[in-house]
Amino acid sequence: MKIYKFGGASIRDAINVRNVADVLQRVGYADCLIVASAMGKTTNALEVVVARYFNSPQDIDEALQIVKDDHFQIAYDLFPQSKAGLFTEMHQLFEKLELFLNTNKSPNYNFVYDQIVGYGELLATVILHHYLQSCGIDNVWTDARNLIKTDVTYRDANVNWELTQANISAQIRSTALHITQGFIGSDDNGFSTTLGREGSDYSAAIFAYALNAESVTIWKDVPGVLNADPRYFQETILLEQLSYQEAIELAFYGASVIHPKTLQPLQQKEIPLFVKSFINPMLPGTKVSKGVGLIPQTPCYIVKKNQLLISLSALDFSFIMEENISEIFRLLHQYNIKVNVIQNSAISFSVCVEDKFNHFEALRSVLSKQFKVSYNEDVSLYTIRHFEEHSAEKVLQNKTLLLKQVNRETIQMVIKE
Known part of the structure; x- marks a missing residue:
């Protein structure tokens, strides 16, 4: 089977x-399983519901x-003549959600x-299922929570x-087109x-691993x-081929195209992505598989914004030793x-970090005692894989360099823009 993953965009x-149906008709959908994300910014909107709940x-x-x-607006746009089955299923999903909101007793934020x-x-998948059916693309809607x-x-x-x-081996028929959800399990x-x-990319990899799939395609x-990232660089180059190792390295440093957890199960069974x-x-796109590390061989630029550079030194100017770092x-x-x-140096230790949960002030008060x-x-963290002499100069124009670290393949620079 082939696994296709369609994201929110x-x-x-x-x-x-409608374009998804067109893509499937152009590239083929025999022996295929589709993993779909939530539509557009729906996850953000539902996070607002969670916040209001508490x-x-x-x-x-x-x-x-x-x-x-x-x-419902998307459903009406797709089906100007009301499609009873789709609207009934959508109402049922919202009723289940409202029942949970009205009866839940757990104070656990993550559970809620x-x-x-x-x-x-x-x-999203209920809407997609019904629309593809209306286009003559027969498919089976499958609840990922019963599988993962x-x-x-x-x-x-x-x-x-x-x-x-x-579960997947028992319930997924290779002769049918299945539509299921990314991101969720039970x-x-x-x-x-x-x-x-x-996590929808990861879901696609889970299905691929369990089904010994021929390939995974992320659309x-x-x-x-x-x-x-074209948001930060005017000139970009398409990478035609990446090895699993190179893709994992790029993901580790923060490249956002491929979810980090997606690659390990695919690598284990050598399933190309x-x-x-x-x-x-x-268009051919990019292939991630066993083999050549990077085609074409070119510097790869990764940017992480909203970073925090922390520098620590001992109060008595003594060395920063292993127990301090620990x-x-x-x-x-x-x-x-x-x-x-x-x-780190003999008397100082610097870290560039992400304070995603706004805990730095509490940490700083503890660190200040020692x-x-x-x-x-x-600050911004720029990572350049396979850097060349001019690579750093391209990044540093009109910026202040605060920290630089270099090894054979990679240069990292913390910059104030």
């Missing part, structure tokens, strides 16, 4: 849902109505989040591979779980994997602050 409105329940109906309006946010994928089984680490669940593989008690933000609004354009589906990392882990670059702490806020 590819089904964000009625025009793009912080201002009197406003929850307003937030939920936005989600309803968006999905997973029970609510996954409805984005369920709604996980532990109870809500919002970042770990897959039970043995049970998941057994625990042993049947409660919904999610696989981490942007995006870009022609493939580019050597730089294609990143292609749903706008121009006949304690620093223990605290960074405790406060859930992600480290992207480290650099170290002199200085920091730069709102």
